Amino acid sequence: MAIMMEVPGADGLGEAVDALRRWQQDGSPWQLHPGDLGWFWRSGAEATAAALRIWRRDGRILAVGLLDGADLLRLTTAPDVRQDEELARRLTEDVITPERGVLPAGKVAIEAPKDALLQDLLPEHGWRLDEPWTPLRLDLTEPVQDPGVRIEVIGAEQGHVHAAVLRASFDKSAFTTERWHAVASGLPYADARSLVAYDDRGDAVAAVTVWSAGEGKPGILEPMGVHRDHRGHGYGRAITIAAAAALRELGSSSAAVNTPSSNVAAVATYRSAGFEALAENRDLARG
Structure with a gap:
C-alpha cells in the first residue's frame, strides 16, 4: 500500500x-x-x-x-x-x-x-x-548534584508564577498564565514537570519545563529561562541541574537540550550543569 x-x-x-x-x-x-x-x-x-x-x-x-x-x-x-x-x-x-x-x-x-x-x-x-545547533546530553544513571537553591514543582495554582518567569526570560514573549494551563492540559504533560527556582529573598528567578518520554528513555528541557533581572548569579545552572534531577525521578535515562550554537551563553550554562556537548546538527533550508 x-x-x-x-x-x-x-x-x-x-x-x-x-x-x-x-x-x-x-x-x-x-x-x-x-x-x-x-x-x-x-x-x-x-x-x-x-x-x-x-x-x-x-x-x-x-x-x-x-x-x-x-x-x-x-x-x-x-x-x-x-x-x-x-x-x-x-x-x-x-x-x-x-x-x-x-x-x-x-x-x-x-x-x-x-x-x-x-x-x-x-x-x-x-x-x-x-x-x-548544539545538542547537549546528561546521563542520568547516577544521581545529579544539588542545585543549591530552592526549587518548587509548579501546580495549577502556581501556573502564573512559572508563566511570569518565562515571560521575563525571553524578549517579546507572549506566554501567559492561560497558555501555561493549556500546556498543562496537554497529553504529553502527563510525563512533564514545571519547575521554578527561588533566590534567598524568595523571588522567582528561573523556570523550566521538563518532558519525559517514559521509563528508560531520554527526556528534554523545553523551555528553560532565567528572569532578566536575575541573570549572572548561576540560576541558569541551578535550574538546569534541578531539571535533570526531575527527569531522573520521572524515569528518564538521560536529559537533553538543543540550542543554537551561536548562543554561546546557553551552551556554557548547560555545560556548567554537567551536560556534554555533542556533534552539531543543522536544519536544511530553502530560499
Whole structure:
C-alpha cells in the first residue's frame, strides 16, 4: 500500500504522542520529542493537531512532523525506516511541493534526524545546510548534584508564577498564565514537570519545563529561562541541574537540550550543569 499523509484531528493527537514516545532512544540523533508537542500545546489542542503531519503505510505511523511556525517543519521517523527509500522520496515530494500543504513556497526549513535518507535527497532539490545547533546530553544513571537553591514543582495554582518567569526570560514573549494551563492540559504533560527556582529573598528567578518520554528513555528541557533581572548569579545552572534531577525521578535515562550554537551563553550554562556537548546538527533550508 502507498504511503499516505494526513492531518490528524484533535482526537488523533494521542496516537502521534505515543509514536514519538516509542521512537526516543539514547544514542540516536536529535529528533522531534513528545515534549515538543507538549510545549506547542500552549496554543491549544486544535492548533497542535492542525500543525501535525503524519505519514502512514498499511496503517502504521512511519513519520511525524510538526509545523513549528509557518516556515519550519520539525520531523522524525520510526528508527527502522530512516533509510526507507519509499518513505524518503514521499517525504521529499511532500516537503518540496507547496500544494501538498506541508511547507509553503519561499524561505522554509526542515529539522530531521541526521541519519535520515531525507537529508541526502533534499540537497538534490536545492536545499542547503542552515545555521548549526548544539545538542547537549546528561546521563542520568547516577544521581545529579544539588542545585543549591530552592526549587518548587509548579501546580495549577502556581501556573502564573512559572508563566511570569518565562515571560521575563525571553524578549517579546507572549506566554501567559492561560497558555501555561493549556500546556498543562496537554497529553504529553502527563510525563512533564514545571519547575521554578527561588533566590534567598524568595523571588522567582528561573523556570523550566521538563518532558519525559517514559521509563528508560531520554527526556528534554523545553523551555528553560532565567528572569532578566536575575541573570549572572548561576540560576541558569541551578535550574538546569534541578531539571535533570526531575527527569531522573520521572524515569528518564538521560536529559537533553538543543540550542543554537551561536548562543554561546546557553551552551556554557548547560555545560556548567554537567551536560556534554555533542556533534552539531543543522536544519536544511530553502530560499
